[in-house]
Amino acid sequence: MGGRVSIPEGVHVVIVGGGFGGIAAAHQLKSQGIDFTLIDMRDAFHHNVAALRAALLPGFAKRTFIPYAETFGHSFVQGRVERVDTDKQMVILQGGKEISYSHLILCTGSDGPLPGRFNTEASYQTSIQTYQDLVTQFQAADSVLVVGGGATGVEMASEIKTEYPDKKVVLIHSRIALADTELLPSVRQQAKEVLLEKGVELLLGQKVSNLSELRLNVTQKNTEVKTDKGETLTTDLIVCCAGLKINSAAYASSIPDSLAENGALKVNDHLQVEGFANIYAVGDCADVKEPKLAYHAGLHAAVAVTNIINSLIGKELTMYRTGYVTMLLAMGRDDGVGQFNGYRLPRWLVAFGKSRDLLLWKSWREMQQKQP
Incomplete structure (x- = not known):
């Protein structure tokens, strides 16, 4: 984005949701150097690409x-946003705490x-313990049923069979074809x-x-x-990898006219929420209209921040354009499938690029901390 720009006084950006975006x-x-609260x-931060x-x-x-x-130091606040007051330009947290904004970026993600x-x-400790407890359950099971054969289900079944090859793993899926419909048929096969x-x-x-x-x-x-x-x-043991839905609780009651049918926010080409x-x-x-990926969230964030700055200094707003679908499925640490810009990738390349480390290095580098 180049060097710093001169920003008017009183600018305070509030970001709701600390996922990849x-x-x-x-x-x-x-x-x-722009004042913000995350x-x-x-x-x-949860690098949920490696959650399975x-x-x-x-x-x-x-x-x-x-x-x-x-x-992020004092620019980070832990809390649950209950609603947004668009007239007063405030977000209201559970417990009544109010944080005012000049600009708001909603990154509430999806839930499942x-x-x-x-x-x-x-x-932090409770989060880690939750997953440690899951490890104990998987270790105790001789057989596992994975429900849902989208990207998450495919990755989950592969991970289990890779780490515990002696366990029986069954994947049940309501459709005949596996993984995401946006993927090339050859990649799904x-x-x-x-x-x-x-x-x-x-x-x-x-x-x-049942x-x-x-x-x-x-x-x-x-x-x-x-x-x-x-x-x-x-x-x-039964693991559910289906039923992903948009996490709209923070804003649904506040800006109902801007909601799409699935709870997502209608946006224009600049990623501004309809009406604001x-x-x-x-x-x-x-x-x-694109797959819900961490990669896309990062691209969206760049457009949103650029447009906040452009709106403050009188420059034309930039547009977000979807491109060819790029998606990599880690199928255990030793294998994977995927496509880049419309072309199917070799399995070894996906395994090398994503499956081995699940891009953990990238998040630790971005957060400027040392991986344990």
């Missing part, structure tokens, strides 16, 4: 949580079940081939019919699971 925006504002309900492996390997979780305060998502008010090579059993075109009655993430030997096709199977020149949506909560 939130920390990217905070870093860019910090580098420009708000998150945890006290540590953290549920399987003892001691791995501490590499996936990075304390905010060490990087453990272990892929962990959107809970928790301390390749994901299926990797799962079969690793010994994952596939139950495609079926749903679990999921609401079942306990997730807890080992209970020989639990009976029924499918909508009348099949019954037994397993020791000084409110931006970044990452999963922005209603942009």
Whole structure:
């Protein structure tokens, strides 16, 4: 973004949500010397790209949580945003604390079940312990059922079979094709081939019919699971990797006219929320037609911060344009599938580029802290 620009007095940017988009925006504002407050309900950034492996390997979780305060100091506030007062330009936290803003960046992300998502008010130690407890459950199970064959389910089943090759792993998915619809058909087929090579059993075109009655993430030997096709199977541990939804609790009641049907925020080409020149949506909560990826959240953040600065110094706003889908699926630490700019990548390259370390180095470098 070049050198620092001269910013008028009274500018204070509030960032709601400290995921990949939130920390990217905070870093860019910090580098420009712009006053900001980053708000998150945890006290540590969660590198959830590595969350699935953290549920399987003892001691791995501490590499996936990075304390905010060490990087952002007093510019970080822990709390849950309950609503946004757009008239007074304030965000109101649970407990009544109010933080005023001149500009607001909403990066609330998406929510879903453990272990892929962990959107809970928790301390650094509690967060790590949650994943350590999951490790114990996986170690005690002889068989695991993974529910959902999107990207997360495919990665989860692969991770389990890689780290615990002797465990029986079954993946059930309501559709015949696996992974995300935005992926090339050849990449989706390749994901299926990797799962079969690793010994994952596939139950495609079926749903679990009694999921609401079942306990997730807890080992209970020989639990009976029924499918909508009348099949019954037994397993020791059930992991749900389906049901991702936009995390809209912080803003849904405050700006209902700007909501898309799925709870995301309608945005223009500049990522400004519909009806507001000084409110931006970044990452999963922005209603942009593209896969919900950490990579895209970072691109959104750059556009939002650039446009805040441009609006203050009278420059033309920049536009966000979606490009070819780039997506990498880590299928255990030794394999992976993916595509870059519309082209399928070799499996060894995905394994080398993402699967080995799950891009942990990148987050630790961005947070300017040393990985344990």
